[in-house]
C-alpha cells in the first residue's frame with residue numbers, strides 16, 4: 001500500500017492493530033476471508049504477549065476481523081488521522097506493517113508500561129450492634145453472603161433453596177448489586193465463571209437436580225482457578241425425587257465435580273447459625289484458594305428457623321491482582337482451563353494436586369461433642385447431627401459412653417481429627433439421610449487413604465426419600481450393638 005493510496009479518501013477503511021491490546025487469541029485470523037492475518041512471532045515487551053501481524057495487501061476492508069476481536073481496543077478500522085500516524089510509525093519502525101508500536105499515543109493515554117495490579121487488600125467495616133435474629137437457614141446463608149461482600153447473585157429457583165434467591169432478589173438492588181435469574185443452572189454457573197474471573201464474589205442457591213446441571217461449569221471454574229460459592233440445599237433423589245430433605249449429594253460434591261482432577265472445599269452446616277458462618281467461610285476460602293466452594297445443607301436445614309447472631313464486621317473485598325477486571329492494572333491477566341500440550345496439562349494437574357494437599361492440611365474442620373471418653377462414636381453432619389446429639393444425651397443417661405463426631409468440612413474430610421478419637425472407640429456408627437451410605441463411604445475412603453487399616457466396626461443408621469433418621473432410631477441401633485463383646 002502506497003502513501004498516496006492511503007490518503008485517497010474514497011479508499012475503504014482498513015483494520016489496524018494496537019498491539020498492546022492484542023492477546024494473540026487468533027479469533028481475527030479465523031474471521032478473515034482473505035488470510036491477511038497471521039500469528040505473530042515477537043513478544044510485545046509491554047504485555048509479554050504475542051500479538052498477531054496483519055498484511056493489508058489483499059485486505060478488502062470487510063471489518064470481520066474487528067468484529068471478531070473480543071478486545072475493545074485491539075483492532076480498529078483506520079481513519080485518515082490514524083493512517084498519517086501510521087505512516088510516521090512505519091518510517092520510524094520499518095517492517096512493522098499496520099502495527100502501531102505506541103497505541104497509547106493514538107488514545108492520548110499515559111505511555112508508561114501497563115502497571116502491575118497491586119495486592120488486593122479487603123476492607124472491613126463495623127456493623128451496627130444488633131440482637132440475635134431468628135432466621136431460616138436459607139435466609140441466614142444469604143445474609144452471610146452479603147456480609148462477605150457478595151453483590152452478584154445468579155440462580156434458577158428450585159425448592160427447597162428458593163428463599164435464598166428470593167431474599168437476594170429483594171436485597172441486591174438496594175445494595176447496588178446484581179440479581180439475575182438465569183435461564184438455567186447451566187447458564188448460572190457460566191455467569192459465575194465470568195463474574196469470579198473478574199475477581200468479584202458471586203454465588204447461587206440451588207438444590208440437588210439443579211446442582212447436577214452445574215457440575216460441568218464447576219469443572220471449568222476449578223480448571224481456571226475461579227472462585228464462586230454454591231449453596232446446595234439437598235433434596236431427595238435420584239432424578240427429580242422429591243422436595244423433602246436428603247443428604248443425596250455428598251458423593252457428588254466430594255468426588256464427582258465434573259470431568260478431570262476436580263475438588264472443591266465442601267462445608268456442612270448443621271444449624272441456621274452455621275448456615276451464616278459457613279457461607280462467610282465459603283467466600284473466604286473461595287478467594288484464598290481461587291476455587292469454588294460448596295456449602296451443602298439438607299432441605300430441612302434450609303427451611304429450619306433458628307437463632308442467628310450476626311458478626312461484628314462486614315467485608316468490602318478488593319479486586320484481586322489476578323482478576324481479569326478490564327482496567328489498566330488487570331489488562332494483562334488471562335484465565336483459562338485449556339492446556340493444549342500434554343506436558344503443560346500434566347503440570348497444571350500437579351499444581352492443582354499441590355493446592356488440594358494444602359487445603360487438606362489447613363482446612364479440615366470438625367465439631368467433637370463428648371468424644372473425650374467416648375467408646376461409641378456417632379458420625380453425622382447437617383440436620384441428622386442434631387438427632388445424633390440428642391441420642392448422645394439419651395445414651396449417656398443409660399450409661400453408654402457415646403460421643404458425636406461432626407465433620408464440618410466433608411472435603412477435605414477431617415480425618416486427622418477423627419484419628420484422635422479412634423484409640424478409645426469400640427464402635428463407629430454413621431448416621432445419614434441417604435440409602436447408599438455416602439458419608440460412610442467418605443469416612444472409609446479417608447481411613448483407607450490415611451493407612452488406618454485397623455479400626456472398630458462401622459455400623460450405620462440410614463433413612464432416605466425425605467425421612468431423616470430419628471433420635472430414637474439412633475439410640476435403639478446403638479443399644480442393640482453387643483457393646484460388651486467387642
Ligand code: SF4
Nearest residue numbers: 032059060062063065
Ligand atoms: S478487514 Fe476483512 S479482509 Fe481485511 S484483514 Fe480484516 S477480515 Fe481480513
Ligand code: SF4
Nearest residue numbers: 022023025026028069
Ligand atoms: S482477535 Fe483481537 S486480541 Fe485476538 S489476536 Fe486478533 S487482534 Fe489480537
